[in-house]
Amino acid sequence: MNYQQYFPLDVVNGPGSRATLFVSGCEHQCRGCYNQSTWSPDSGHEFDDQMVQQIIKDLNDTRIKRRGLSLTGGDPLFPQNVDAILALVKRVKAECPDKDIWLWTGYQKAELTDAQSQVLEYIDVLVDGKFEQSQADPSLQFRGSRNQVIHQLHQ
């Protein structure tokens, strides 16, 4: 998997202070997408174990308390990303148990493959669905269009 950007401290993508990873790779081609540079899975930088270590270190940093990790893109559930994302969320849940994980995908929850669905066991919130320009609403929190749904997976 490749990633586009990593923000160690972010207050926009999800509730509270967070670490946010923008992965590369997306096949949805939503009209009005403002992250088109993320569509190619080969764009950006290699997501390696050093990055995993950095994310875990940031989440466990007691000087700046972060509420959790946000995974967006691109699409973290783009088929080629699933193995790396699954490994990442397993490690974050094991090593940062008090942090929540939010994940944004262009797929709908009901259409996820078995492989993609495995990721849901380790995340707290899934925001699903393509960005639909006809349903765009800037007043929405944590989603761009009204068709997208915020699923609380684990309380």
Ligand code: SF4
């Ligand atoms: S799912 Fe997100 S990154 Fe992919 S095309 Fe749609 S808006 Fe862009």
